[in-house]
Amino acid sequence: MRILHTADWHLGKIVNYVHMTEDQQYILDQFISIVEKEQPDVIIIAGDLYDRSIPPKKAVELLNQTLTKLINDFNIPVLAISGNHDSPDRLEFGTELFRRQGLFLDTKIKPNREPVILHDSEGPVYFHLIPYVEPAEVAHVFEDPSIKSHQQAAEKLIEDIHNRFNMNDRHVWIGHAFLAGGMETESEERLSMIGGSPYIDAHLLKGFSYIALGHLHQAQRVTADHIRYSGSILKYSFSEANHNKSITMVDLEADGECTLEKIPLVPERDFEIIEGYFEELLGGGAAADPENYLHVRLLDDGQLIDPMGKLRKVYPNILHLERRRSLTNNPYEDLHKAKERQKLSHQDLFHSFYEDIKGDSIPDHRKELVLQAIENLKDRERGE
DSSP states (O other): OEEEEEOOOOBTOEETTEEOHHHHHHHHHHHHHHHHHHOOSEEEEESOSBSSSSOOHHHHHHHHHHHHIIIIITOOOEEEEOOTTSOHHHHHTTHHHHHTTTEEEEOSOOTTOOOEEEEETTEEEEEEEEOOOOHHHHHHHTTOTTOOSHHHHHHHHHHHHHHHSOTTSEEEEEEEOEETTOOOOTTSOOOOOTTSOOEEOGGGGTTSSEEEEESOSSOEEESEEEEEEOOOSSOOSGGGTTOOOEEEEEEEOTTSOEEEEEEEOOOSSOEEEEEEOHHHHTTSOSSSSTTSEEEEEEOOOSOOSSHHHHHHTTOTTEEEEEEOOSOOOOHHHHHHHHHHHTTSOHHHHHHHHHHHHHSSOOOHHHHHHHHHHHHHHHHHHHTO
16 A cells, blocks of 8 residues: 655744745645655645644635645545644534545544554555544543553553554554654644653554654654654754655555655755855855745854845845854853843943954953943933
8 A cells, every 4th residue: 555644734834924825835736746646545644734723714725725636636535633733623623524535634532433444455454543632631531540641641542452453454553743762843842741741652653564653843763664754844944954855655565564765845945044244145145045045144243234134135035134153152151141241330241242242352442432332321311
């Protein structure tokens, strides 16, 4: 059976006040072209279809348009679950009706739930759709108040599957969770569990033929090739600038072995970090593509007038501009310095600021200019 695994679409995402819907439309058009070419038997979307519980209208329209194309035009069943960004209640609307059309969307854990069973020439494949749920929800369903963590919730769900099904058959787990050992980025929202651990031990899932995961945005395996995050379809922060986005194509054999292929997704505008001196950057050759979404680090020491406005004439999609600091301190050092600076005079405070920005002591001639400026301000405040 040929399985296409994707996740973390985050439709309606806003990055640095920029709506990503146009970029998502571009990448989903590319996704549909891949589906048309590869002809999978089933498509898995492992959570976070939307970026927030109440998605904008254009995001809803884009999801509807994409799913309609996949199901009606290609007649490929789509198996999807809700993630921690989705609203289970809103996504649940119409799910029983949609199942008859080939869209299997699970948003809540239910007692005695049944897997989606699809057949190929070798027999059945059992797909277990496990949406993102809090431990308390699993505790309620199984009437087991001892379930307090994500790990315990996963143990209970897997135990239930093992008790009710023959694991010698081919079973696929579809989940939205944080497996211990996975590499996270800044764009994932931390799973809840205040004061507790959100992690699940990957070894719990060893009895499944393939584990299709969502939540972590970097495509990766966790402890074994068949335990896999497909990653997000687009980069959603500059911590992902070096990622290569993709979808995962899985050929599931009769014996449960998997052959995997990552098919790249190429965005219209990439995320890129560039740095350099202001005048050099104005030349326009610093970015791989001037239309990319950019994080710009300036190396200049002196004052610059409207650097963002001028740079945006060359690079229209700058999302963040900063001066590169020559010294980097850890948060504890920064907090200690902040407390110490509260005791400093105006003159010494400016000297400290200068050293942080420049990485060097302020020259004597500038000390005199600063002192004169401070005295002038004091005189002005006194009304002199």
